[in-house]
Amino acid sequence: MTPRRAFALAVAALLAIIAVASLGTYASGTIKIAVSATPLNWQHLNVVFSDIQVHRANAGNASGWTSVPLSTTQIDFVGLGNVTQLLSLDRAPPGKYTQLRIAINSVEGVLPNGTHVTVTVPDGELMTVTPFDLAGGGSVTITLNFDLASSIHGAGDKWIFRPVLGSVQID
Numbered sequence: 028m029t030p031r032r033a034f035a036l037a038v039a040a041l042l043a044i045i046a047v048a049s050l051g052t053y054a055s056g057t058i059k060i061a062v063s064a065t066p067l068n069w070q071h072l073n074v075v076f077s078d079i080q081v082h083r084a085n086a087g088n089a090s091g092w093t094s095v096p097l098s099t100t101q102i103d104f105v106g107l108g109n110v111t112q113l114l115s116l117d118r119a120p121p122g123k124y125t126q127l128r129i130a131i132n133s134v135e136g137v138l139p140n141g142t143h144v145t146v147t148v149p150d151g152e153l154m155t156v157t158p159f160d161l162a163g164g165g166s167v168t169i170t171l172n173f174d175l176a177s178s179i180h181g182a183g184d185k186w187i188f189r190p191v192l193g194s195v196q197i198d
Contacts, residue, residue, distance in 0.1 A: 057166035058095060060115040060127070064104040065193055067175035070137035072104045072146075074188075078130040079115050084123040092128065093119065100132075104175060111170055121163040127171075129153045134188045136179075146179070146186040153190040159197050170196040 060079060077100070080092045095117040102112050114129075131153065134146035159167050174193035179186060 054121065054163050055118040056121050056161040056163055058115070058117055058119050058124075058161060059113065059166065059168040060095070061111040061168065061170045062102060062104075062107075062114050062173060063109075063111040063170060064107055064173045064175050067105055067179065068139055069105050069179075070139060070141065071106065072134065072136045072175065072179070073101055074104060074134050075101045075132040076114065076129060077132040078128075080128040081119065081124050082126040082128070083120070084125050095119070104173060105136075114171075119161060121161050121165075123158065123160050125156065125158050127153075127155050127157050127169065129171075129190075131188070131190065136186065144186050146188045148188050153192070155192060155195065157195050157197070168198045170198075172196070 058081060076097055078094055079097060080094050082091050083093065084091070086093075095115045098113045098116050102114070129152065131148050131151050134148055136144050136146055138144060155171070157169060159169065161167050172193045172195070174191045177191040177193075178188055180189065181187075
């Protein structure tokens with residue numbers, strides 16, 4: 028084989044590899060999940076997340092649920108103010124998605140008077156029906172706004188966190 032022919036074959040092989048690799052990029056899309064919160068008269072409310080999953084309609088596997096990695100595991104919702112915080116960012120197959128499931132591991136807070144409290148999370152999960160379409164090569168951003176005043180409940184000397192969403196925005 029001549030050097031010229033070997034070079035041509037190497038270039039052709041490299042172009043084929045690039046073409047196949049780019050197909051994977053365009054075949055998937057990007058899911059961004061962010062959180063925000065309504066104001067709460069506490070000094071801090073630290074929520075620790077352990078998992079987030081999306082449910083794909085007509086998925087090939089039995090459940091349709093896919094875990095997406097967390098960008099951060101802990102968020103101080105009071106410290107957010109009017110800012111959103113990225114919770115998850117991942118690539119996923121294109122298609123129609125129908126639900127989100129967020130696992131909350133623990134919640135700790137500091138009351139207005141400076142008292143530190145551990146907040147009970149009864150079931151540790153927030154599930155929401157949030158249909159969205161993810162196009163191949165595209166992206167979707169889902170912003171979950173937690174209504175903190177409706178999520179935190181005092182029960183004597185104990186505090187309970189049952190997450191309530193004020194709104195869900197899909198862009």
